[in-house]
Amino acid sequence: MPGPTVSVIIAAYNAMPYLTRCITSVAEQTIGRSALEIVVVNDGSTDGTAAELERLSGLYPGLMRVFHQTNSGGPSAPRNAGLEHAQGTFVFFLDADDHLGPEALQRMVRMAEDNDTDVVLGKMVGVGGRGAPTSMFKRNQPRTDVFSSRVYWTLNPMKLFRRDLLERHRLRFPTDLAIGEDQLFVGAAYLHASGISVVADYDCLYWVLREDEGNITRRLTGSERRLRFLPRMVDLLLDKVPPGPGRDHLAHRHLTVEVQQILADQLVFESRDVQEKMLNQLAEAVEPLWHEGINDRISAMARLRLHLVRHRMLDELLNVVEFEKETNRSKTATPVLVDQGRALARYPYLRDPGRAVPDICYDVTAQLGLRHHITRAEMHGTTLHLAGHAYIHRVETQDVTTELVLRERDSAIEYRLPVTHIATPGLGKDVDQGRFSYDLAGFEATVDVTTAADGRPLGDGLWDISLAVGAQSLSKEVRIGSKRSAEVSGTASTRVVTIEDGLRALTLYTTKPYGNFTLDLGEAKHKVLPLLSPDEVRRAEDAPTELELAGRCTLTAYPDGVLNAVLTDGQGASMTFPARQTAAADGHFTVRIPVTELTIGDWSGELRLGQWTWALPPIPRNLTPVKWRRRGLPWYAKPAPGSRDRFALHVAKTDLVKAFTSRLK
Template sequence: MATPTVSVIIAAYNAMPYITRCISSVAEQSIGQDQLEVIVVDDGSTDGTSAELDRLADVYPELLHVEHQENSGGPSVPRNVGLDLARGAFVFFLDADDYLGPEALERMVAMAEKNATDVVLGKMVGVGGRNAPKSMFRRNEPRTDVFSSRVYWTLNPMKLFRRELIERHGLRFPADLSIGEDQLFVGAAYLHASGISVVADYDCLFWVLREDEGNITRRTSDAERGLRFLPRVIDLIVENVPPGPGRDHLAVRHLTADVRHFLVEHLPFEPRETQQKALDQLAGIIEPLWHEGLGDRLSAMTRLRLHLVRHRMLDEILQLVRFEEESAKSEVATPVVVDAGRAYARFPYFRDADHSVPDDCYDVTSELGPRHHVTRAEMHGSTLHLAGHAYVHRVATEDVSTRLVLRERTGGTEYVLPVAHTATPGLGSDEDQGQYTYDKAGFECTVDVTTAADGKPLGDGFWDISLAVGAQGLSREVRIGSKRADSVSGRASTRVVDTEQGVRAAALYTTKPHGNFTLDLGENGHRVPPHLLPGGVRWAADAPTELEFTGRCTLAAYPDGALVVSLANGQGETAAFPVRRTADDGDTFTARVPVTALSAGTWSGELRLADWSVPLPALPRNLPPAKWRRQGRPWYAKPAPDSGKQFAMLVARTNLVKALVSRLKP
């Protein structure tokens, strides 16, 4: 029997009617059934799952292998049975309630093989109201690890694992745990993996919330069972990751998500006499991960929660849990107090003399979101005009101090410029039930590139545009442009501007993918020549000795008279002829070149704008010569021989002898 590429392992318990769709989604995978084996371990189901699995085994006899066993009380044992039977180069764990996108396994296997990685995360999509992890699926990650990405924030086993990794380290799900068993397996796989990949551009796994909410991973238990896995996970981290930023990166996940889950889902439902014991146990469990320097990585609510846990403040924790539940139902964000340039959330016990919780546990300054909307962003000449509004959420617009910030991306040079503050009556009334309004959030400003650098011209570079949004002594910076009026274009607008120092190229554009405004000075990414587009050339219909050039110039603006058709004959003689914009289209132009004014020689040509130029196209080979008389002698102009693809025109006096001989030839 051929070795499969992927062994799909499914632990099933009372999974009707979901199991049918689950297995069908595997059978229909684009990778092909010949590359798969499906191992389903029925963990003592009582609802018809067993019979349905036997039926499906008859439908897919070469694909599906079913094992029936007594109920084990959790997913660990059936998954381990599946691992013992698996033969594939890769293993994918799939819950019986969930299903795969048609190309999921093909894409994940390709990612693993291309990048030689041991674990692949496929994008998860919640179904039926189930919240799926998102932060690690913002973009594809060909090769990463747990320390430089967000992958550690999803520790469920619905991922692709290289089976050699599993067997080399003897990884199995702990059979004595019914909660958190997946964290020990996946956490160990992450830490031992030679690279982790993320497929974020395809919906791989559909994570279903059952109507009866009977998913194995959603079942709760008593506090003691809820805490049993956590010290083992922490031991795994401490034993494998030395103290420092790497360990802290992993610790944040457990100190944030797992501590909160225990306090919300377990502690309130325990008898009063065991709550304090459970809290004491939790405080001791997290102690190896906690240190004061970790606070900067945590949200204010997490810092407050951990402070109460570490100080065994049971009643305060229960009150905080109730506060969080009420806040989650409310449409109003928690109010803040601004003091000495910092913002503090009014969580329970803030500056309560009876509790003496440090202000640091309430400091949300870094969490406050500056909000903005641009209503004008355009250049006229060398001046950029900006307008809109900006405010810090939950901070009233009193003593407004908003400023514009220009920062050169490469060197970090920064200039802070004033803005005019304008009224925005009623702003904010449509959110937070109108509790917070921002009546003085408007801004208007102009940036003249010739004087913005403390009275001097801005240097060449990418100048990112931000606002330091300030009120009440607090300031938060935000890049602007991602939120803008429909009338404000985000398309790149390149222009040539005239300054006292000479002409300069300037382009206002929005970055990808975030859509924020940047000013490119000096053609770092937006060159002028591609905007100079010579077109055709012919003899003018009303003047047979005048060449008529057509073309387009897609620059947003350029100085009057600066764009010309420039000719040179290689003997030091040059001639320039202005272009004229077509009346019905500002981009198109024409230019007339009277060849009667040119001296003898072979003339080359280019379309020139100040220091920029592009070659003119070659004259048509079938273009007839122009003829005229100068001081009574005949002259002509015609395409120069061997001119290639560029403009070359021969201007010469007619040789009368050669012309006569040519006429006399039979």
């Protein structure tokens, strides 16, 4: 008989009372018990875990297999033992503290099978205050790898692995490490995998912080333990990944996450002699991964940390770690020094001649956020009116040089227009404890599309709207619109305007999903034709010799006198009749057609708005003929024969002889 689809491997050590919920969450998976096996290895527990496992195995006969062993001191040995007994096509390592969402295994297995991938990450949710990784779970990723995604930023083993991958490469957890063993196992699995999937649209794993904080990674502290696995991870990258952007992408994680944790959570609590020893080991561990090009990938604080580590500057390093902790506690941003178009964070030892730390370790120019808020965005005729405020976070509004930027999306042609700077006293007092003032961040701008291209009209296209916000010689650009007042509409508004003696469509709208403003000039995305519809032709109620065309136009605006019904007789004659909005002013309009003004012939018609045309609806067949007298003679108009699907009106004089004969009969 074929084996189970998934073997769930649980290493259990003093896991009560969490163990019961953990195993129950597996047994109740929607994938079904016929597709499951639960392999639990009790690693010498002393708290009743063994008894609870026996009870649960009786509750789920044939589903659970339980193995007991003396305590190994870490999770590697019980996980390896479980893997030796596993029979599933896939294995999932689950800590006894944690539990699964009901559909977790079904969704992850389906993702692996549909995309032929070897590893599947299921979205993790922190419970009880435990932080869970998030950057790799922004969206589902059917097939990816460690180099083109953020999956490498989670190296815990609570993932679905194709067992064949683990057996082919004899991947096991190293038993000589108390912590970090999962990184070596998962890192190697990632690098050997033919493909990796991410399930981000379902909460698969609930990652629990125990009330006694007894999770293994919290019980095992000390820099020495961490510094035992980090060099081995570095060796793994050096051995398996050639130099270049791929290796740098993975190195980024270790040079930032690991280094920061070792320094802030471990090294600072050691004695001086241990600190010096561990700093030397850390410097030696990171040296093979570091090169100047890595600076472009990491934050300024990470650059500063690494510089101090690599140069064994222990006292400075301890001060920087304390500075960073205090900054995080206060939740306030660090001020910057703006110099020649660059922003340097005022971290410790900035331009201290006694330390000679390079400016690159403080350069936060790329990290500075640009904040904006739009309070007005509306069209009047051919002119767009904008207002709001915008500033570079941490850069006070001195020597402001903000400009409005219009950039055509396909051609990248751009025009920069001046804005009027407006005082905004008090702006910034509610953030960063009022440390920064942005008193001249307001702006007003007008964009006339007939002159915005250096005095000429803008060409057709999608013109994205940005602000180039400048202050103190620093300038950063931001698309605007995503942050706006409630009364500022983001709904597409299309109008027809006159530009260079011709009519053109102009739409102000916000993009999806980001909500930024764009001008659509010339119907690149927003068409005029669907916004107008001639609905019906009927007899005018107040004028028996007039037809009335009724329709609806949802254009925001169009020039007076350009919307007309035009009738032609096929012989060169034409008549034009203007449209008039109804009193309801909700876009409905009417066109009155006095048939008494038409000459003899068969008249067809269309609705015209400049170059845009719409066919007129057919005249109802049951419409009684319109009759009138001209110079004493009888005339009539009626639907032309064979005109069921188009407007066609037959106008003629009444044949008196034929009419008299018909009456006699």
